[in-house]
Amino acid sequence: MEKSEQIKLIKERSGTDAKKCMKCGKCSGRCPAYADMDIKPHQFVSYIEKGEIDKLLNSKSLFTCLTCFACVERCPRGVAPAAIIEAVRQEVIRMQGENRVKAEEIPEIVDDKIPQQLLVSMFRKYNK
Amino acid sequence: MQKIGVFVCWCGSNISATVDVKKVAEVLKAEPGVVVSENYQYMCSENGQALIRNAIKEHGLTGVVVCSCSPRMHEATFRKTCESAGINPYMVEIANIREQCSWIHKDIEEATEKAIILGRTAIAKLKLNAPLTAGESAVTKRALVIGGGIAGIQSALDIAEAGFEVDIVEQSPTIGGNMAKLDKTFPTLDCAACILTPKMVDCAQNDKIDIMTFSEIESVKGFVGNFKVEIRRKARFVNEKTCTGCGVCMQKCPAKKGLNEFNMGLNNRPAIYIPFAQAIPNVAIIDPEQCLKIKNGKCGLCSMNCQVNAIDYTMKDEIVEREYGAIVVATGYKPISLENFNEYGYDTYKDVVTSLEFERIMNAAGPTNGQLVRPSDGKHPHVITFIQCVGSRDTSGCGKPYCSKICCMYTAKHAMLLREKYPDTEVHVFYIDVRTPGKNYDEFFRRAVEQYDVDYIKGMVGKVYKEGDKLMVQGSDLINDEQVIIPSDMVVLAAAIEPNPSVRKIATMLTASIDTNNFLTEAHAKLRPVESPTAGIFLSGVCQGPKDIPETVSQASACAAKVIGLLAKDTLKCNACVAHSDEMICTGCSVCENVCPYGAITYVDKEFRLGGGKTEVRRVAQVNPAVCQGCGACTVTCPSGAMDLKGFSTKQIMAEVDAVCKR
Numbered sequence: 121m122e123k124s125e126q127i128k129l130i131k132e133r134s135g136t137d138a139k140k141c142m143k144c145g146k147c148s149g150r151c152p153a154y155a156d157m158d159i160k161p162h163q164f165v166s167y168i169e170k171g172e173i174d175k176l177l178n179s180k181s182l183f184t185c186l187t188c189f190a191c192v193e194r195c196p197r198g199v200a201p202a203a204i205i206e207a208v209r210q211e212v213i214r215m216q217g218e219n220r221v222k223a224e225e226i227p228e229i230v231d232d233k234i235p236q237q238l239l240v241s242m243f244r245k246y247n248k
Numbered sequence: 249m250q251k252i253g254v255f256v257c258w259c260g261s262n263i264s265a266t267v268d269v270k271k272v273a274e275v276l277k278a279e280p281g282v283v284v285s286e287n288y289q290y291m292c293s294e295n296g297q298a299l300i301r302n303a304i305k306e307h308g309l310t311g312v313v314v315c316s317c318s319p320r321m322h323e324a325t326f327r328k329t330c331e332s333a334g335i336n337p338y339m340v341e342i343a344n345i346r347e348q349c350s351w352i353h354k355d356i357e358e359a360t361e362k363a364i365i366l367g368r369t370a371i372a373k374l375k376l377n378a379p380l381t382a383g384e385s386a387v388t389k390r391a392l393v394i395g396g397g398i399a400g401i402q403s404a405l406d407i408a409e410a411g412f413e414v415d416i417v418e419q420s421p422t423i424g425g426n427m428a429k430l431d432k433t434f435p436t437l438d439c440a441a442c443i444l445t446p447k448m449v450d451c452a453q454n455d456k457i458d459i460m461t462f463s464e465i466e467s468v469k470g471f472v473g474n475f476k477v478e479i480r481r482k483a484r485f486v487n488e489k490t491c492t493g494c495g496v497c498m499q500k501c502p503a504k505k506g507l508n509e510f511n512m513g514l515n516n517r518p519a520i521y522i523p524f525a526q527a528i529p530n531v532a533i534i535d536p537e538q539c540l541k542i543k544n545g546k547c548g549l550c551s552m553n554c555q556v557n558a559i560d561y562t563m564k565d566e567i568v569e570r571e572y573g574a575i576v577v578a579t580g581y582k583p584i585s586l587e588n589f590n591e592y593g594y595d596t597y598k599d600v601v602t603s604l605e606f607e608r609i610m611n612a613a614g615p616t617n618g619q620l621v622r623p624s625d626g627k628h629p630h631v632i633t634f635i636q637c638v639g640s641r642d643t644s645g646c647g648k649p650y651c652s653k654i655c656c657m658y659t660a661k662h663a664m665l666l667r668e669k670y671p672d673t674e675v676h677v678f679y680i681d682v683r684t685p686g687k688n689y690d691e692f693f694r695r696a697v698e699q700y701d702v703d704y705i706k707g708m709v710g711k712v713y714k715e716g717d718k719l720m721v722q723g724s725d726l727i728n729d730e731q732v733i734i735p736s737d738m739v740v741l742a743a744a745i746e747p748n749p750s751v752r753k754i755a756t757m758l759t760a761s762i763d764t765n766n767f768l769t770e771a772h773a774k775l776r777p778v779e780s781p782t783a784g785i786f787l788s789g790v791c792q793g794p795k796d797i798p799e800t801v802s803q804a805s806a807c808a809a810k811v812i813g814l815l816a817k818d819t820l821k822c823n824a825c826v827a828h829s830d831e832m833i834c835t836g837c838s839v840c841e842n843v844c845p846y847g848a849i850t851y852v853d854k855e856f857r858l859g860g861g862k863t864e865v866r867r868v869a870q871v872n873p874a875v876c877q878g879c880g881a882c883t884v885t886c887p888s889g890a891m892d893l894k895g896f897s898t899k900q901i902m903a904e905v906d907a908v909c910k911r
Contacts, residue, residue: 140643142641142680143680143726144637144680144707144708144724145680145706145707145708145723145724145726146707146708146709146710146723146724147710147724148707148710148724148726148731149707149708149709149710149711149722149723149724149731150591150710150711150722151710151731154731155731160729162724162726190710194591194710195644196637196641196642196643196644196646196647196708197641197642197643197644198643198644198645
């Protein structure tokens with residue numbers, strides 16, 4: 121896939137407009153996983169705008185982000201850094217071309233307490 | 249048959265880039281009644297106007313259609329041009345082919361076609377125009393200033409200086425506004441009280457100025473030059489005329505639990521109080537929520553101790569009616585509520601304060617007598633962290649989308665004053681951008697960094713939490729690419745400012761337009777910045793947009809100049825496009841009288857001859873042309889079709905519709 125195409129897809133999936141960012145850094149100021157990130161929340165917003173797709177796809181932050189949404193909650197401009205991280209993460213997983221979850225495995229791992237919504241979103245995230 | 253001239257303007261490339269102006273002129277020339285059709289680069293220029301004047305004389309024109317910008321822009325210009333060439337100014341029609349055509353279309357062919365239709369429409373209307381003459385109305389030579397902050401004070405002083413009478417109506421018990429609460433003012437660091445209180449005293453001593461504090465606008469009727477305003481003088485339970493401001497009542501009052509509004513609630517005041525030492529008027533007021541006598545009838549200590557018997561527990565609100573020629577809105581601002589920003593812990597920790605509260609703490613006349621101490625334990629703080637843009641530039645819905653404009657400068661001021669007075673303190677400032685346009689402003693900010701060692705950190709704070717007795721301020725340092733945590737003793741939040749909440753109600757009463765942020769809209773952002781689009785209403789200070797004291801004072805004086813210009817006139821030309829009723833059709837139903845916002849319609853009993861010597865008395869509507877503003881509400885509401893508007897008659901509008909629909 122063309123890199124520009126990939127960026128476009130990620131932006132679309134994230135559903136957030138990185139251009140609204142005013143570069144205040146409040147997202148990174150609030151992030152509880154900051155110390156374990158190589159690319160920081162505010163840099164995700166900036167890199168996606170600048171088209172730095174390789175840096176994003178290879179970032180270890182994709183898997184250290186807690187998806188706690190503190191950055192989304194605090195952003196004064198209505199930008200959602202966590203949604204961009206999530207969209208990049210999905211892209212990486214899809215590129216690996218593997219189904220991480222199989223439907224036949226579900227009955228084994230499921231228990232009453234797991235909300236149905238979680239199963240659906242798990243399929244969305246971890247299936248090709 | 250009329251002889252019509254059509255004049256198509258290019259407006260440089262504003263129109264001509266999207267509209268084929270030559271074609272428009274050519275096509276419109278073929279319309280019946282049109283004897284001359286021209287196009288020119290700038291019709292509003294001297295040469296353009298000369299072109300119109302010459303054509304009028306050469307062809308003996310009876311009416312003129314100008315295809316140009318919005319009539320709001322240049323209708324008056326072209327009316328004057330035609331009047332000077334001998335045509336009645338109401339025989340001019342403007343076809344708006346800029347705002348309503350060239351600016352909103354991209355395709356030249358389509359835009360040209362639309363411009364032709366708009367031109368045709370104007371011609372159709374013009375054919376039914378009749379020459380009109382405007383009447384005149386007298387001007388009441390008195391101004392009303394709503395709001396007694398620095399903006400209202402300056403406007404009132406300037407208007408009074410020119411010899412006109414002014415009333416200041418202020419909702420709080422004293423004039424002075426927010427500026428009276430400030431400690432020092434940037435960029436010169438002179439004390440706010442030292443420069444403001446003399447102006448307050450000037451207002452009180454000026455016999456042209458009448459100050460009505462603790463008062464609100466109840467209703468506004470009328471129009472430019474002739475406003476009728478009802479003012480509610482709320483009961484202060486103390487006779488303003490007899491009270492000497494001696495302050496004995498304050499000492500004797502046993503109910504001392506009221507929050508001191510002037511000190512931003514940082515300390516308490518008695519139920520009977522004078523807002524601050526330099527208050528104007530220097531008169532006490534009773535807070536009925538706190539007063540024991542008013543609440544349960546037991547006490548009366550203040551009354552017993554008052555030497556001049558000024559206290560009246562039974563006082564009631566009073567309505568005063570006054571007439572004005574002009575109204576100045578100077579309602580000012582307040583800092584926003586911080587309930588949406590719990591990440592900074594304002595509601596949780598006492599030592600997190602707003603900048604206006606900090607201003608009171610630093611003020612020698614404030615709750616701590618100017619000593620820098622923490623509100624929680626009264627200890628002297630050593631590390632103070634400032635957070636800027638709290639709620640400003642916020643499009644998430646928690647705060648305000650605009651820049652509050654004053655915070656960068658006052659934060660630099662606070663930081664500098666702190667380091668000057670307490671060299672043992674360490675000061676940090678979290679900022680997104682430092683915005684310091686203005687004379688000596690950036691130099692002022694740089695002094696804070698270079699001379700006073702204030703630590704400016706580019707980045708925003710994510711959260712404030714407590715560890716021991718320290719407030720931990722966690723935020724981004726974007727330049728050093730790290731997340732920092734600063735253990736602080738005190739945190740100061742530069743809260744966004746918003747228009748005073750009372751402004752919505754006032755704007756509605758004045759029919760003055762207001763924007764989505766509750767700032768009053770000016771008539772033209774560049775060319776008429778101190779006037780509301782509603783005639784006779786003027787804007788002074790922050791009610792129009794965020795601004796600092798120097799800017800506010802400049803605007804207040806500009807506003808006064810406009811008011812003086814209006815009040816200096818003995819009469820005003822009325823609108824000639826007024827409503828009139830056809831007495832033969834009018835059924836006397838009174839519907840129009842009820843919808844008229846200006847009270848211009850009255851009903852009279854009139855005798856009509858029926859023929860054969862018989863007469864009949866019928867009730868019919870009559871319009872006072874001096875009061876009618878031509879809004880047209882009556883014409884659309886009239887069930888019998890008796891009401892019509894001169895210059896915008898139903899016939900004319902239908903002719904326009906026909907012209908638009910005709911292909």
